[in-house]
Amino acid sequence: MKNYTSLEDIENLEELIFEARELKKQNSAAEVGKGKTLGMLFFNPSLRTRLSTEKAAKLLGMEVMVMNADKDGWALEFEDGAVMNSNKAEHIKEAAAVLSQYCDIIAVRAFPGLVDREKDEADVVLAGFEKYATVPVVNLESATGHPLQALTDAMTVSELKGEKKPKVVLTWAPHPRALPQAVPNSFVEVMQKMDVDLVVTNPEGYDLNPAITKDTPVVHEQAEALKDADFVYVKNWSSYEQYGKILSEDPVWTFDNKKLGLTNAAKIMHCLPVRRNVVIADEVLDGKNSVVIQQAGNRTFAAQAVLKRILENSKK
Amino acid sequence: MKNYTSLEDIENLEELIFEARELKKQNSAAEVGKGKTLGMLFFNPSLRTRLSTEKAAKLLGMEVMVMNADKDGWALEFEDGAVMNSNKAEHIKEAAAVLSQYCDIIAVRAFPGLVDREKDEADVVLAGFEKYATVPVVNLESATGHPLQALTDAMTVSELKGEKKPKVVLTWAPHPRALPQAVPNSFVEVMQKMDVDLVVTNPEGYDLNPAITKDTPVVHEQAEALKDADFVYVKNWSSYEQYGKILSEDPVWTFDNKKLGLTNAAKIMHCLPVRRNVVIADEVLDGKNSVVIQQAGNRTFAAQAVLKRILENSKK
Amino acid sequence: MKNYTSLEDIENLEELIFEARELKKQNSAAEVGKGKTLGMLFFNPSLRTRLSTEKAAKLLGMEVMVMNADKDGWALEFEDGAVMNSNKAEHIKEAAAVLSQYCDIIAVRAFPGLVDREKDEADVVLAGFEKYATVPVVNLESATGHPLQALTDAMTVSELKGEKKPKVVLTWAPHPRALPQAVPNSFVEVMQKMDVDLVVTNPEGYDLNPAITKDTPVVHEQAEALKDADFVYVKNWSSYEQYGKILSEDPVWTFDNKKLGLTNAAKIMHCLPVRRNVVIADEVLDGKNSVVIQQAGNRTFAAQAVLKRILENSKK
Numbered sequence: 001m002k003n004y005t006s007l008e009d010i011e012n013l014e015e016l017i018f019e020a021r022e023l024k025k026q027n028s029a030a031e032v033g034k035g036k037t038l039g040m041l042f043f044n045p046s047l048r049t050r051l052s053t054e055k056a057a058k059l060l061g062m063e064v065m066v067m068n069a070d071k072d073g074w075a076l077e078f079e080d081g082a083v084m085n086s087n088k089a090e091h092i093k094e095a096a097a098v099l100s101q102y103c104d105i106i107a108v109r110a111f112p113g114l115v116d117r118e119k120d121e122a123d124v125v126l127a128g129f130e131k132y133a134t135v136p137v138v139n140l141e142s143a144t145g146h147p148l149q150a151l152t153d154a155m156t157v158s159e160l161k162g163e164k165k166p167k168v169v170l171t172w173a174p175h176p177r178a179l180p181q182a183v184p185n186s187f188v189e190v191m192q193k194m195d196v197d198l199v200v201t202n203p204e205g206y207d208l209n210p211a212i213t214k215d216t217p218v219v220h221e222q223a224e225a226l227k228d229a230d231f232v233y234v235k236n237w238s239s240y241e242q243y244g245k246i247l248s249e250d251p252v253w254t255f256d257n258k259k260l261g262l263t264n265a266a267k268i269m270h271c272l273p274v275r276r277n278v279v280i281a282d283e284v285l286d287g288k289n290s291v292v293i294q295q296a297g298n299r300t301f302a303a304q305a306v307l308k309r310i311l312e313n314s315k316k
Numbered sequence: 317m318k319n320y321t322s323l324e325d326i327e328n329l330e331e332l333i334f335e336a337r338e339l340k341k342q343n344s345a346a347e348v349g350k351g352k353t354l355g356m357l358f359f360n361p362s363l364r365t366r367l368s369t370e371k372a373a374k375l376l377g378m379e380v381m382v383m384n385a386d387k388d389g390w391a392l393e394f395e396d397g398a399v400m401n402s403n404k405a406e407h408i409k410e411a412a413a414v415l416s417q418y419c420d421i422i423a424v425r426a427f428p429g430l431v432d433r434e435k436d437e438a439d440v441v442l443a444g445f446e447k448y449a450t451v452p453v454v455n456l457e458s459a460t461g462h463p464l465q466a467l468t469d470a471m472t473v474s475e476l477k478g479e480k481k482p483k484v485v486l487t488w489a490p491h492p493r494a495l496p497q498a499v500p501n502s503f504v505e506v507m508q509k510m511d512v513d514l515v516v517t518n519p520e521g522y523d524l525n526p527a528i529t530k531d532t533p534v535v536h537e538q539a540e541a542l543k544d545a546d547f548v549y550v551k552n553w554s555s556y557e558q559y560g561k562i563l564s565e566d567p568v569w570t571f572d573n574k575k576l577g578l579t580n581a582a583k584i585m586h587c588l589p590v591r592r593n594v595v596i597a598d599e600v601l602d603g604k605n606s607v608v609i610q611q612a613g614n615r616t617f618a619a620q621a622v623l624k625r626i627l628e629n630s631k632k
Numbered sequence: 633m634k635n636y637t638s639l640e641d642i643e644n645l646e647e648l649i650f651e652a653r654e655l656k657k658q659n660s661a662a663e664v665g666k667g668k669t670l671g672m673l674f675f676n677p678s679l680r681t682r683l684s685t686e687k688a689a690k691l692l693g694m695e696v697m698v699m700n701a702d703k704d705g706w707a708l709e710f711e712d713g714a715v716m717n718s719n720k721a722e723h724i725k726e727a728a729a730v731l732s733q734y735c736d737i738i739a740v741r742a743f744p745g746l747v748d749r750e751k752d753e754a755d756v757v758l759a760g761f762e763k764y765a766t767v768p769v770v771n772l773e774s775a776t777g778h779p780l781q782a783l784t785d786a787m788t789v790s791e792l793k794g795e796k797k798p799k800v801v802l803t804w805a806p807h808p809r810a811l812p813q814a815v816p817n818s819f820v821e822v823m824q825k826m827d828v829d830l831v832v833t834n835p836e837g838y839d840l841n842p843a844i845t846k847d848t849p850v851v852h853e854q855a856e857a858l859k860d861a862d863f864v865y866v867k868n869w870s871s872y873e874q875y876g877k878i879l880s881e882d883p884v885w886t887f888d889n890k891k892l893g894l895t896n897a898a899k900i901m902h903c904l905p906v907r908r909n910v911v912i913a914d915e916v917l918d919g920k921n922s923v924v925i926q927q928a929g930n931r932t933f934a935a936q937a938v939l940k941r942i943l944e945n946s947k948k
Contacts, residue, residue: 037687047389047411051381051418055353058379063690065683068388072700073679074905083909085808085881090905093917094924095679098904101929102683176401249401272414273390273406277399285409292410297417363705363727367697367734371669374695384704492717565717588730589706589722593715601725608726613733 001309005130005139007147007189016151017158020305023059024298032311033060039103040140041069043110043125048272049140049148052299053107059304060311065103078124092125096132105136105310112143112180114244120144136310141182149271150186151302154194156295157231160267165195166230167264171222172202173279174249175236183271184237185212192216201225202237205247209240222253229263234270234280256281260289267291317625321446321455323463323505329470336471336621339375340614348627349376355419356456357385359426359441364588365456365464368615369423375620376627381419394440408441412448421452421626428459428496430560436460452626457498465587466502467618470510472611473547476583481511482546483580487538488518489595490565491552499587500553501528508532517541518553521563525556538569545579550586550596572597576605583607633941637762637771639779639821645786652787652937655691656930664943665692671735672772673701675742675757680904681772681780684931685739691936692943697735710756724757728764737768737942744775744812746876752776768942773814781903782818783934786826788927789863792899797827798862799896803854804834805911806881807868815903816869817844824848833857834869837879841872854885861895866902866912888913892921899923 003009010016038057042050054064067073076095077088084091099106110125126142139147157168168191170184184200189212191198200208200218207218219225226232234255239245254277260266268290274280284290319325326332354373358366370380383389392411393404400407415422426441442458455463473484484507486500500516505528507514516524516534523534535541542548550571555561570593576582584606590596600606635641642648670689674682686696699705708727709720716723731738742757758774771779789800800823802816816832821844823830832840832850839850851857858864866887871877886909892898900916902924908914916922 037690039683042388045387045389047383047406048414050383050388051355051415054381055379055418058353063687065686067679067682071677072674072682073677077908081909081914084907085910089907090679091908093908094904094906094928097925098680098928099683101925102680102687102932272410274410275400275405276393276407276409277397278401282397293413293417296410296414300418358704361703361705363699363722364730364734366699366704367671367731370697371695371734374669588726590726591716591721592709592723592725593713594717598713609729609733612726612730616734 001306001313003130003137004147004306004310005126005137005142006145007150007186007193009147013154013190013193016305016309017155019308020151020155020298020301021159023304023308024301031061032308033057033062036104036311037063037065037102038105038107038307039099040064040066040107041109042067043069046109046140048296048299049109053140053148053303055300056303056307059300060307062307078128092128093132096129097134100134103135104314105138105307106133107138107140109140110142114178114180114238117243136314138306138310143180144182145186146182147186148299148303148306149183150190151306152295152298153187153233153269154190155298155302156269156291157194157196160291161230165197167197167199167228168231168233169225169229170198170200170233170235171225171255172206173234173236173253173255174251175275175279176249178238178244178246179236181208181237181240184208184235187233188212188216199225203248203250203253205239205241206237207241208237222259223262226259226262229266232263232266232268234268236279254278254281255284257283257287260284265289269295272296317622317629319446319453320463320622320626321442321453321458322461323466323502323509325463329506329509332467332621332625333471333474335624336467336614336617337475339620339624340617347377348624349373349378352420352627353379353381353418354421354423354623355415356380356382356423357425358383359385362425362456364612364615365425369456369464369619371616372619372623375616376623378623394444408444409448412445413450416450419451420630421454421623422449423454423456425456426458430494430496430554433559452630454622454626459496460498461502462498463502464615464619464622465499466506467622468611468614469503469549469585470506471614471618472585472607473510473512476607477546481513483513483515483544484547484549485541485545486514486516486549486551487541487571488522489550489552489569489571490567491591491595492565494554494560494562495552497524497553497556500524500551503549504528504532515541519564519566519569521555521557522553523557524553538575539578542575542578545582548579548582548584550584552595570594570597571600573599573603576600581605585611588612633938633945635762635769636779636938636942637758637769637774638777639782639818639825641779645822645825648783648937648941649787649790651940652783652930652933653791655936655940656933663693664940665689665694668736668943669695669697669734670737670739670939671731672696672698672739673741674699675701678741678772680928680931681741685772685780685935687932688935688939691932692939694939710760724760725764728761729766732766735767736946737770737939738765739770739772741772742774746810746812746870749875768946770938770942775812776814777818778814779818780931780935780938781815782822783938784927784930785819785865785901786822787930787934788901788923789826789828792923793862797829799829799831799860800863800865801857801861802830802832802865802867803857803887804838805866805868805885805887806883807907807911808881810870810876810878811868813840813869813872816840816867819865820844820848831857835880835882835885837871837873838869839873840869854891855894858891858894861898864895864898864900866900868911886910886913887916889915889919892916897921901927904928
């Protein structure tokens with residue numbers, strides 16, 4: 001593994017999940033990262049990703065340097081050929097090249113603006129680091145994908161599924177703010193690589209990018225989708241079609257015990273943070289079917305597996 | 317010691333002070349924290365507490381992850397059953413449970429609002445972490461108490477007192493902003509556990525919570541209180557009775573050399589930061605009776621003793 | 633080396649550069665810093681300085697504690713005898729003395745206000761730490777100097793120069809914001825200590841402090857200055873004479889390939905961040921004569937050499 005900017009960077013998902021689960025059992029330093037430095041750059045807030053990735057790196061013996069990109073440092077310019085006479089003090093060309101000399105791996109979080117779809121899909125911040133960094137780059141959630149979360153999700157399904165091929169449902173839920181599609185995008189992509197029956201359900205107008213859902217069934221009747229589900233991933237996202245818009249906050253999509261009753265006693269997943277009683281009802285989150293805390297705990301080991309692969313690859 | 321959220325968590329104060337003083341002599345890594353992680357969450361500014369606790373953890377061999385809670389991460393909801401459709405993105409239930417998987421000890425600073433006394437006394441942030449975290453919780457100053465500071469204060473008195481039982485005076489001083497009662501509360505509580513004669517002096521209207529002062533004498537004549545004092549702890553706090561209000565900025569309460577002259581050449585203490593020439597005059601802070609720097613230096617060893625106890629207890 | 637607050641602290645520049653270059657070859661931990669802590673305080677943004685100094689300290693085995701001074705902690709008062717009844721919560725006397733107990737070296741960044749020349753030249757923040765800290769102090773760029781950058785610059789010239797004594801030109805370039813003179817000041821000072829022919833060129837009104845340039849030629853014709861240059865350091869600064877003012881944004885001073893053509897195929901230097909196509913044209917930064925990335929990479933080793941000297945000196 002050279003970079004980890006999208007799920008495409010995973011050569012063998014099954015092996016990588018196995019590695020993450022082994023690391024979880026050990027919970028000890030592998031020393032493969034000794035003398036190496038992870039630089040983490042945040043253009044947006046982060047709790048789980050920040051701390052689990054820092055923890056993962058330290059479990060591998062790495063040093064970690066964390067920066068709140070725009071607050072601690074300089075506003076970055078990403079456009080080629082820009083005449084930099086306004087508020088951007090540094091170009092990504094220099095920033096990425098310089099950081100590559102201080103860090104052995106650069107990890108970046110940069111959310112979408114949710115205004116200009118084309119611009120968001122260009123994923124300029126992550127793509128800029130990928131283009132100009134001379135060390136491996138890890139995606140800590142970009143405008144369009146969150147592959148560390150997706151690997152965690154795959155690991156969690158892998159841990160909890162039984163013998164039979166599970167039915168996995170990704171269901172939209174309401175939310176007061178316009179959220180990115182990065183998490184559902186990457187969840188769909190990673191489930192498509194696993195031996196599961198995947199169904200996406202959301203209100204009309206909320207279909208995800210068809211280039212991502214591909215031939216995964218997308219149904220607009222939540223009840224129909226939830227039938228016999230073994231795993232339900234609840235998540236809000238803003239509209240892809242009417243890009244970045246909130247078309248509905250209909251509480252009928254909130255996931256509660258009535259919805260849970262439609263499933264095959266499904267395990268309930270969410271990437272967190274979760275708006276209680278808006279996205280998922282207290283009764284579900286506090287009930288025995290919720291696995292959101294175990295899922296969040298797996299973030300460390302997914303990150304550890306990815307960093308370990310990248311470090312091993314760098315040594316070759 | 318399981319948690320350290322209030323002075324009630326200290327089983328034997330004398331032993332703990334002894335431990336802190338031993339750690340100060342060694343000033344070296346005890347390795348009891350090797351492979352363990354301290355997560356520090358700040359909802360408010362901090363210099364001494366932040367750096368001394370980080371230093372203490374590292375002296376014990378721990379890894380440290382620091383977050384400015386609301387700025388780096390997500391705004392937290394603390395109310396049970398809340399419908400989270402406004403500006404709070406994450407509930408304490410998830411935040412505490414998730415952090416407990418990334419950290420072996422969680423340390424939290426959260427000041428009071430000083431508007432609603434009942435709400436501040438519920439100490440919702442610290443209590444939330446204590447309730448929902450599955451790892452030990454350390455109080456880095458909460459709405460009502462600052463037990464790491466109090467242990468430091470007790471250690472400092474212990475270092476500096478002679479053979480005789482000392483007279484210790486806590487005196488109010490003016491300040492341009494409304495400050496919490498956390499530091500004076502915890503100082504009173506810790507001194508009540510020590511073999512000292514404790515007196516509190518403050519203007520009328522500034523009496524601390526009587527549930528804390530209990531039978532400790534509270535006198536409104538500063539000069540009377542200071543007579544024969546061996547230690548004077550100078551500190552501002554806002555009114556408890558007219559909750560959170562500034563009732564006086566009377567400079568007659570500023571601690572200067574004239575006040576010092578009333579004492580038994582007392583050692584002058586303050587938790588810092590201190591407003592010079594408002595709370596304490598330059599002539600006192602720069603004089604030989606001030607022990608505020610030594611006191612701040614002890615923060616490291618008090619924190620180290622507490623973290624060490626918690627780590628040792630976790631191993632059982 | 634006791635402190636590193638200005639170039640005056642360097643006893644033997646040649647030896648220090650040699651040390652930095654040796655450290656660059658090793659790129660490994662010297663362990664001289666084991667058990668020691670570097671505290672870094674930022675009153676202003678930083679990317680290279682922050683990360684390269686943190687990296688340098690860790691390569692030496694040190695622990696590092698980083699604070700955004702005014703945001704994470706308390707606003708500081710620097711005036712002696714101040715009655716602290718406004719917005720400053722802590723005096724430099726306490727802050728420096730306390731930090732000296734938590735840290736073995738204190739490193740500080742504090743930019744000038746560029747309004748009051750006399751005040752900026754007093755360099756109150758750095759001078760305050762130097763005066764009141766009881767441990768060594770490192771300048772991470774102060775109001776008037778940036779000696780870590782200057783050592784990097786000297787190291788870079790030392791690496792790249794051939795046998796002959798090089799001609800080194802410092803040229804002003806336009807910029808949309810008023811910038812400090814710290815970098816050009818320190819560059820001039822460090823070059824004056826090396827065996828080079830140094831020339832400064834800038835528009836009229838932009839002459840640097842004559843107490844710094846001394847007998848270094850200052851010419852107002854850029855073309856004349858660039859003739860036969862082996863190194864060109866491009867940098868903007870605001871006016872020293874009309875203190876802090878922007879007198880010109882004339883793009884004729886932008887460094888492009890036409891200007892490069894006037895030189896002896898000079899190596900082009902800049903401290904970064906650089907405003908592309910305002911300070912230096914893309915064609916130069918992306919061309920083979922630019923050494924700005926190598927120069928930024930050297931920051932780590934210059935910082936490492938300085939910290940190592942200070943640590944070694946502290947042991948005596």
